Amino acid sequence: MSIRFGFFYALRAEVGAVVKSDAQMKNEIMEELLWDSTIKSRDITVRAHAGVVTLSGTVSCYAEKSAAELAAQRVSGVKAIAEELEVHNVDGQLQSDSQIAEAVATTLGWHVWVPSHIIATVENGWVTLTGLATWEYERHSAEHAIKYLTGVKGVSNNIEVKPVLMPGEVRHSIEAALKRHAQLDAENITVKTDQGRVTLSGQVRTWENRRDVAAAAWHAPGVTNVENLITVE
Numbered sequence: 001m002s003i004r005f006g007f008f009y010a011l012r013a014e015v016g017a018v019v020k021s022d023a024q025m026k027n028e029i030m031e032e033l034l035w036d037s038t039i040k041s042r043d044i045t046v047r048a049h050a051g052v053v054t055l056s057g058t059v060s061c062y063a064e065k066s067a068a069e070l071a072a073q074r075v076s077g078v079k080a081i082a083e084e085l086e087v088h089n090v091d092g093q094l095q096s097d098s099q100i101a102e103a104v105a106t107t108l109g110w111h112v113w114v115p116s117h118i119i120a121t122v123e124n125g126w127v128t129l130t131g132l133a134t135w136e137y138e139r140h141s142a143e144h145a146i147k148y149l150t151g152v153k154g155v156s157n158n159i160e161v162k163p164v165l166m167p168g169e170v171r172h173s174i175e176a177a178l179k180r181h182a183q184l185d186a187e188n189i190t191v192k193t194d195q196g197r198v199t200l201s202g203q204v205r206t207w208e209n210r211r212d213v214a215a216a217a218w219h220a221p222g223v224t225n226v227e228n229l230i231t232v233e
Contacts, residue, residue, distance in 0.1 A: 019051075019077070020051075020076075020077045022048045022049055022050070023048075025048040025051070025053065025075070025077060025078070026046050026047070026048040028075050029046045029048065029053060029071070029072050029075050029078075030046055032071045032072070032074055032075055033046075033068060033071050033072075035071075036067060036068075036071045038063070038064065038067045039059075039064055039067050039068055039071060040059075040060060040064065041057065041058060041059040041060060041064060041068075043057045043058045043059075044056070044057040044058075044059070044068060044085065045057045046072075050079075051077055051078060051079035051080065052079060052080045052081075052082070053072050053078050053080070053081050053082070054081075054082045054083075054084060055068055055069065055072060055081065055082070055083050055084060055085055056084040056085065057085060057086075058085065058086050058087070058088045059085050059086075059087055059088070060087070060088065060089065061087060061089075061148075061150065061152065062087055062147050062148075062152045062153055062154055062155065063147050063148045064087075065083075065085045065087055065154075066147060068083075068085060069081060069083050069085075073207040074207070078207075079232070086153075087125070087152075087153040087154065089150075089151065094151075095125070095150060095151030097122040097123060097124065097125070098122075099151065100122045100125060100127070100149065100151045100152060101120065101121070101122040103146075103149050103150075103151075104120045104122065104127055104146050104149065104152075105120060107145050107146055107149060108120065108142060108145060108146065111141060111142070111145045113137060113138055113141040114138060114141050114142045114145060115131065115132070115133055115134070115138055117131050117132065118130070118131040118133070118142050118159060119131050120146070124153070125151055125152060125153035125154070126152075126153050126154045126155075126156065127146060127152055127154070127155045127156070128155075128156040128158060129142050129143065129155065129156070129157050129158060129159050130158045130159065131159050131160070132159070132160050132161075132162050133159050133160070133161050133162070134161070134162065134163055135161065135163070135218075136161055136218035136219075136223070136226075137218070137219075138159075138161075139157060139159040139161055142157070142159060143155050143157045161223070161224050161225070162224065163196065163221060163222045163223065163224060170193045170196065170198065170220050170221075170222055170223060171191050171192070171193045171198075173220040173221070174191050174193075174198065174216065174217045174220050175191055177216045177217075177219065177220070178191075178213065178216055181212065181216065183209065183212070184204065184209055184212060184213060184216075185203075185204065185205070188202045188203050188204070189201070189202040189203075189204070189213060189230065190202050191217070195222075195224075196222050196223050196224035196225065197224060197225045197227070198217050198220075198223055198225065198226045198227070199226075199227045199229060200213055200214065200217060200226065200227065200228050200229060200230050201229040201230060202230050202231075203230065203231050203232070203233055204230055204231075204232060204233070205232070205233055206232060207232055209232075210228065210230050210232055213228070213230055214226050214228045214230075
């Protein structure tokens with residue numbers, strides 16, 4: 001049985017912060033998984049060691065897999081996540097790759113933010129997206145649109161962002177955007193740019209803040225790539 005690892009976020013704890021025991025961390029994550037009504041599976045195993053969490057077991061769909069990872073991120077003290085969950089269809093409902101491909105094509109075609117030239121291929125329920133987008137929100141919208149489809153076991157988003165506009169004052173634009181966000185500590189975030197490539201570093205209070213900073217960076221005209229090295233306190 002193959003195991004696919006999700007993103008592994010190397011995040012460090014702040015010096016002097018309250019450190020939870022492995023057992024406490026595991027229990028709190030299990031409670032969060034039970035609390036989240038979108039997570040139906042009771043076959044998720046949690047392992048925790050020094051803030052590093054491993055999720056394994058089975059879920060019924062790719063959307064539930066994503067929800068489980070987000071649930072673990074919401075627990076304070078989580079520094080890194082290794083995601084080993086596998087998608088197993090429930091009740092013997094099996095969709096062929098051709099059925100999934102048809103559903104994916106229809107969904108992408110009806111989405112107003114997805115470019116018409118995006119191509120999707122399906123192999124054993126795993127969808128790979130390729131093509132070009134002008135903005136990151138178009139790239140993200142394509143993946144988000146299909147993650148809830150029945151039969152989809154995972155998504156590889158290989159859509160490339162190629163802005164029409166050439167990058168100008170990218171760093172200044174991003175820093176100004178961060179300062180406009182009241183919930184973000186802009187002074188604790190460093191932005192470095194190399195043409196359209198952006199590197200973010202620094203510290204934020206929550207995983208949601210970390211995602212918000214990256215999202216703000218992607219909105220700057222001319223950005224082609226964002227490397228998010230921000231750590232969570």
